Amino acid sequence: xxxxxxxxxRVTIHEPRFTNHEPQPLRKIIFINRxxxxxxxxxxxxxxxxxxxxxxxxxxxxxxxxxxxxxxxKAVLPPKEIIRGVHVHRVWSTRFGRHNNYGRAIxxxxxxxx
Numbered sequence: 001x002x003x004x005x006x007x008x009x010r011v012t013i014h015e016p017r018f019t020n021h022e023p024q025p026l027r028k029i030i031f032i033n034r035x036x037x038x039x040x041x042x043x044x045x046x047x048x049x050x051x052x053x054x055x056x057x058x059x060x061x062x063x064x065x066x067x068x069x070x071x072x073x074k075a076v077l078p079p080k081e082i083i084r085g086v087h088v089h090r091v092w093s094t095r096f097g098r099h100n101n102y103g104r105a106i107x108x109x110x111x112x113x114x
Contacts, residue, residue, distance in 0.1 A: 026060040034066045034093075034111050037083055041070035055085035062087045066111050068095055 031051060035044035047063065054061045067090040069075040074095065081088050093111035096103025 026058055028060040028062070029054060030062045030064065032064045034108065035070050036063045036065035036088055037086075039070050044070065051086045052084050060087075061085070062089060064089050064091060066090060066093045068093065070098075 033047045035041045037048035051061045067077045077090050079090050091114040094107050096107050098104055
């Protein structure tokens with residue numbers, strides 16, 4: 001039942017029940033952001049903190065990010081690595097850098113298309 005006329009919405013959540021000897025499955029979460037640790041951009045720092053926290057709380061955490069650094073468009077990060085339990089998948093994107101708006105737009109577009 002989604003709701004009642006006088007009491008608002010009613011939601012029932014059924015959690016799976018586990019006995020003490022059954023392992024609980026990991027919950028999986030995937031983030032997509034252009035930058036991730038060790039990068040120092042604001043979104044990278046926020047996502048890194050969140051991803052590392054989720055790993056510590058039994059989430060299998062994956063991040064899809066660019067292979068370049070915010071501060072150094074020439075830097076090349078490895079395509080796959082595990083950092084503090086987070087599975088990082090880095091994809092190719094163009095490397096025009098932040099020096100003009102057209103190059104920056106193409107960099108973002110190529111990341112999200114990849």
